[in-house]
Amino acid sequence: MSESPDGRNKAARTSRRGFLVAVFGSLAGVVAFWSGQSLRPLDPLNLIAPRKMGDGPNDLPINRTSEQAKITADMVGPDWRLIVKRGTRMRSFSYAELLAMPQHVVELPIACVNGWSQTATWKGVRLSSLMDAVGRERGQAIMATSLEPKGNYRITTMGPEFVDNDLTLVALHLNGEVLDIEHGYPARLIAPARPGVLQTKWLSRLEVTT
């Protein structure tokens, strides 16, 4: 284009600049007004994202509700037990028994596959401690089952790299309060670097698989 000496050259150059301004302007606009759902400094600018920072029970958004998962109050009542199993060895923990175990606090995000990610403070029992109770050996994977009767992620598997990690908890508290039923009360998994859908809520069973 630079070889053409006529007036069209200038016109083309101006419109190319305009095109780039339009593309980067719209990109910057969408990023600025959207990213607040995951980046706290941009939260005040959040006008278009489908989530808001800190919005929801326990100050954290939810993705799948207890109603959608068909979790009833009876299922998470006083009779609830967390079953932990390895082969023929099995232990059953009540909510009070889990609370009586050493509690650990971790800062981990829920990184949802829908595109939002928010960090929260979780408190609960180390998953490895619970699995130790049935004699799990280091390097063994586990399977976690939710109370929900149906759902693509009712059962999830967790490799040893997560189970052996001290940050991986069976969480009972979230942001300083008892875990809300929408966040998986009585107990849920929280592990670093796992998509939100695999942070199993409404835990009912943990089982060594290898």
Add this chain to the structure above:
Amino acid sequence: MRRARIALIAGGVLILLLAGWILLTTVKPTRYIGIVEWFAAAIIVHDAIIAPFLFSVGVAMRKAGRRIPLAVLAIIQAGLVVGAMFTIVLVPEILAQRNAHLFETLLPFDYVRNLGVLWMGTLVATALGVVAYFVWRAVRQRTSTSFQSLGEEA
């Protein structure tokens, strides 16, 4: 250039093949109808709504272009693109808010109001851009005029 084109086309064909393979191996055949519907809707939205709109904007711009400087047209076009981008993002959220049973933390804002706010902001930014262009042009003209007169005096 020829090599770059061949590489891009080959890359595109490979991605298409990969997409076809993923479609056939991971998507249930019962969902094929939905995918066809999506493509049909995309063609209708593009050919019946977006393309005629952009064409008429282009024609209007070209007619106006005889009187308005090209840079101002470019600024206005940039503003329209930015506003259109906000609209494309927000309209599905507005529709979803009206049609679906939502739980509390999904789509928590008044997106109709926010779309209005963003269009107003884009309008103001575009107007400021046009004003800035005219100021810049006036300053440049004055500078070049004074340089010229300096040259005449010397």
